Amino acid sequence: MELWYTEEHSPYVRFSIKVDRHLYAKQSKYQRIDVMNSYEFGTFLTLDGCMMLTEKDEFIYHDMIVHVPMATNPKIKKVLVIGGGDGGTVRELIRYEGIKHIDLVEIDEMVVEACRLHLMQTACGLDDPRVHIFYEDGLRYIRHIEGEYDLIIVDSTDPFGPGEGLFTKEFYGNCYKALKEDGILVNQHESPYYQMHANSLRKAHEKIVSFFPITKLYSAHIPTYPSGHWLFGFASKKYDPIKDLDAQAWNELGIETQYYNTEVHRGSFAMPNYVKKLLK
Secondary structure, eight states, rough: EEEEEEEEEEETEEEEEEEEEEEEEOOOOEEEEEEETTTTTEEEETTTTTEETTTTTTHHHHHHHHHHHHHHHHHHEEEEEOOOTTTHHHHHHHHHHTOOOOEESSSSSHHHHHHHHHHHHHHTTTTTTEEEEEEESSHHTTTTOOOOOEEEEOOOOOOOOGGGGSSSSHHHHHHHEEEEEEEEEEEEOOOOSSHHHHHHHHHHHHHHTOOEEEEEEEEETTTTTTSSEEEEEEEEESOOOTTTOHHHHHOOOOOOSOOOOHHHHHHHHHOOOOHHHHHH
């Protein structure tokens, strides 16, 4: 008998991966958590049936959500990660010696448990002494913080279920307040291709623009995400990710990456016309 994982990318499009073994299956207070091993993509994590990461292509997502803001301001010292219980974002952050403190706020402790058991490729940095894990709602956590972080990375699920509150105007306003005067906010911004994701993208972008003086979108190709065309949001009180890119300083750090480089950094902010039209 063949076992296949299938995700609905739209009412008319489905994406399937042939599964070798089902490694982990639990229902937490918040969501269904599954870890499976596949022939093509290695071990992968799904939440409520939606793909979160695979061993084969997770480096693209985590490179782009971390190194773009870090190359824009290599002097970042204190970071807040909201979501990201798989640990991939933290794994990339701890490669920077200049970062002194990382707070990880993950609502579901069982996501971390599953990844510690089966996805140490991403969870390997969670025990770094600079990392402090809080198991609580990111929306509630950030409400009472002011001027504390250099960088906030919102490594969230899609804008429904446990991640729904991380796409609200209240949340983005609280992120603005929690950042220092030169702070940067980066978030996963959905796909512009299928209608459901595109609508979420546009609404989130409108809310962020209402708070931050500098806002831009950038993209990466992630094969296992809906349509493969995935966007990230960059917002800052001070830094422009193109004009202020410190390519020399970043390259001198000698960080070896599989996807990101400073040429990709510049090019990733070029948006195709259909995305520009969507944002209007």
